[in-house]
Amino acid sequence: MQHIVHQIDGQTQDSTFRGRQTTDVRTLRRVRSLRPSLLIALAVALAGAILVGAGAGSAQAATKVQVSRSFVKGSDGQLYWVTNHLVGGVKAPKVKAPSRSAAATAAPTAAGGGKEYLVVWAGDQNAADTKGSDIKDAPLAVNPVKTTNEDAVTDPPAPDFLAVIDATPSSSTYGKVVNTATVGPLVENEPHHMQYLYHKGDKIFAGGLFSSATYVFDVSKLPTVSLSGVSLPTDTRGGSIPDAFWTLPDHTAYATYMGGPVVPGPYTYSDGETRIGNGYGGSPGELVHFDTTGKVLSETPAANATTEDPATCPNYPPIPGQATCANPHGIQARPDLQRMVTSDYAEPRNIVLDPVKPWDPSTFRPTVRIWDISKENAPKVVSDTVLPDGPRVEQNPGHEEERGIMEASVTNRPQDKGAFAESMCGGVIYYSPDITAAKPVWREVFDDTAASKVLNPDITEGGGCDGGGWVQTDPTDHYLYHAVIGRNPGSLDSSDPGVPKMVYALDISKLIAAGESPACNVNTIDQVYDGGSAPDCPTVASVQSLPDGTSGGPHWGTEDNFVKGPDGLYSETGNITRLAASNYFVARTGVDGNHKLCMLNVGPGGKLSIDRNFRDENEGTPCVDFNRNSWPQGKNGNAKPHSELFVVPDASLK
Template structure:
């Protein structure tokens, strides 16, 4: 009953970048799960799933209550929930391992359910599992690279919820369009993110760069003309049900996260371009043909602020945009999606990457790490999760968890957890605190 109730409210998202097929937390989230990079010399040096208590009525509010290490460093990056929200899938961009965590048996203490070690072999050569996007009974996993040359040519691997490989969907290239129409100059075959407009039977993918770049030192990469040419400049429109590419769109400058408007009739999505610092709108024209156009600059593009994560509000009125090098978040009014306007900005830290919102838009979480070799160094290498309250006009800071101070590593992606999703009552603080001594690694 709880799952059915949650699914009936798909226009009201919790983390509003989630798949519309995922059961939603409509009230207060109990926990945020943080997929975290291990760092040499910090704590146990391993990647880990860190649990922070986010319930303001709890005695441990804003504190780390559990940490589950995975036995090594994998370039921990993105994660995604299964459609029933019982499992959290998380990937390593370097080792290609996929970790499936059970978050429903005890939301406070996730446990390891399964580790998939043959992603590259099973998928026919995909490298760098990135986005984990739920379909009914399935998990679509985008990749960033391949095992032939470490470049950006890649695809998506489809798995069932049991963690069994089904098939690979390669992204169109100039030499193999796979039935798609190339509408611009390029079909580079690069991949990054995936999202759907299910009511339109449309799936979208974006593009980034391959293993040879994302595992390179940031300064070395920026100083290499060859490396800077190895970034994606396209998005692909797919037939969602058939998993067939329809159109390749030119979107120059490495289009990263895709965020689609909620609710039927809101037929558009946004992306931001890392290298050219623009917001792009992906939308159907008057003839129903999907197009892409730049609709707003992000800061001063010439300064290369490096846009990273973006998050659309559940009411389709606002868009958060984080810029890594500035450590800043910006809020855009997108009431007219063809003309977004920045109305607010705030420096969150020396660097910033991910942003996640509660379904009502009142709580906004930020985390810090981009990539192991791309994060800032020295005093500028801040690693945190921060919670702010948004009143519609400004952000009010509530708490910060310093991941270095607590020996945890580098905080990357965040997902929410809740007892109510599984028909469970949250245990009393006394019971939770009694078990805390043996749950934190």
């Protein structure tokens, strides 16, 4: 059990910025004598990370910033921390729950004191994110004033952070950053994913793609954040590069670790099974079960005991006798069915940690795995399926439909047992009607091209490698939401017109209603553009363009699963009326983004529209821009928002 140490400064600052903040001297004095383990140093070195303190010594000009810190001691004996920078001395709202009789008689228009927030896991943009192509391809122009958002960012690393944004439409600070909770001492975490939805009593689990660290945050008293725990690479030796998380009813969480064991060779997991791995960032990945303090409850291999097809699942370097596609990325569970789905994306060090093209298109994985989770600490893979190729014939084999199965989404109603999966490089949606079946059947049910044509009917290139990311069913299983980074013109060749950067909604109600025997199956070339021909195929409900002039576009999103009642308190809802989407992938893969976070309204019939009242506090335009000079923690410049969650603090949530 980790020993948790807290320090609260109770300090209010009212000063101007004095430059980019990277070191808190007082904190470093406490930890300077503590030595990280050798394996931590190796993992951090691979990610390009260095150890510095959290920046807490400055505040926004003419704005009071309340600074507070919490610490935990890691398994290496070193202190790790989160530092809050609450703007204007704002504090978590105190809302007293009314009695049952008072709640029953409350007027429908009664005002409540609680707020809802968007919590965004964001990385610092610095010199390491600048590539030679950024400078080579910079547009020629006469500019007498050096621009703020430079083509080549030269800043040194600064702390990564959780941004807490007011997401209450009636609030005077709607869309404003009210806190930045910086983490330390690790920088260059490359903040990646959290869980998909937040429920009361949950902690937030947030992974660092490059540091292989998982942070556990307590957000029950938002806008203040505290650190509940941290998991280091030496705590999860059977896997590396954490990707996504799914919280369970007991508030513990499963995590996908996409990369192989920290050290090459055989590794014995918590269940006694042994697999041979080719090392950090390689294969096979694993499933980790965490408690609410980040303690590892179990590690389970994602790979089978027997080899998979080496032609379909090559590894670099090869793993003798145990070829595998087990590089789990997306994860969603149905505890009521005792099943969980993970989707295999890629052998990560050949995709994520290397800015050049992969050596083999088959390193983009075509597989989905279904797990039996009846024993939480002993989950077991009961099905692994190579998803079928579709009707398109691509010039680049890495763009075939089944390449790069990044995300999956389960259905939600008790009577529904299906799940969806999407391919980032293939640009399609797959569906299996029953994940409890002994041999689940997966089929292609939608091609992104049919959504692209809504924005551009004259599109002449399909969805090959259009960058599909976040995919999520709504709680009623009526709609499926999907974020697509898009493809810039000229990406495939000089004649490529590109693919729109968008978030779209599909009506999946007829497909779900078909039960275990759906007719939909996109297997002819005309269905790529027209959509599936069977009557139960998904149909496009709405497409919202999110333009982005960079190499990236909308990669991630989340649903607002809360509603405010007449008593002023919030509760969870199945009626989704808002989404949030962020435009950022991973800069060092060559796919960046404009670093904007947009709010989307969901109207009747699944109609999507940008919330034009959710505006950047500096520019005054819709969507919150993470490219800015100043943050509450200092003059740290641009940040990279990868994932987000709607959260309501406990005091305001039933």
